[in-house]
Amino acid sequence: MSEAQEKMTRPIPAPAVSIETKPFWDAAAQGRFLIGRCQDCAKAYWYPRAICPHCFSGRTVLEESPGEGVIYTYSVMHRSPSGPYAIGYVTLNEGPAVLTNFVDVAPDGLAIGMKVKVRFQATEGGPPVPVFAPV
Numbered sequence: 001m002s003e004a005q006e007k008m009t010r011p012i013p014a015p016a017v018s019i020e021t022k023p024f025w026d027a028a029a030q031g032r033f034l035i036g037r038c039q040d041c042a043k044a045y046w047y048p049r050a051i052c053p054h055c056f057s058g059r060t061v062l063e064e065s066p067g068e069g070v071i072y073t074y075s076v077m078h079r080s081p082s083g084p085y086a087i088g089y090v091t092l093n094e095g096p097a098v099l100t101n102f103v104d105v106a107p108d109g110l111a112i113g114m115k116v117k118v119r120f121q122a123t124e125g126g127p128p129v130p131v132f133a134p135v
């Protein structure tokens with residue numbers, strides 16, 4: 001199989017889990033993707049955190065997202081010990097941009113504006129992390 005057709009995956013290290021991010025990772029372990037939502041300005045945001053990045057309110061909640069969006073930009077790394085991989089930003093339908101890995105797609109199979117959806121990839125010794133694949 002040539003590199004152009006091989007679907008990309010790569011090992012992802014376990015994320016650091018803190019008291020602030022534990023609810024997000026607990027949901028991820030159940031296959032649920034959570035984003036932040038401010039109760040004062042009503043804006044959604046990523047990554048989840050206690051303080052709203054738009055208005056600095058502390059009245060925030062985590063809400064479940066379908067994890068659907070489009071590729072804003074991406075970059076394919078061809079030289080890697082584990083084979084080619086791609087990272088980039090996804091603009092979620094709710095608005096926020098997510099820095100992520102793209103999986104289950106060939107290196108030449110990505111395009112800006114392509115529809116993608118979240119899935120979770122196992123890590124070694126930690127919770128699964130959100131990654132995105134074309135729908």
Ligand SMILES: [Zn+2]
Pocket residue numbers: 038039040041042043052053054055056057
């Ligand atoms: Zn806010």
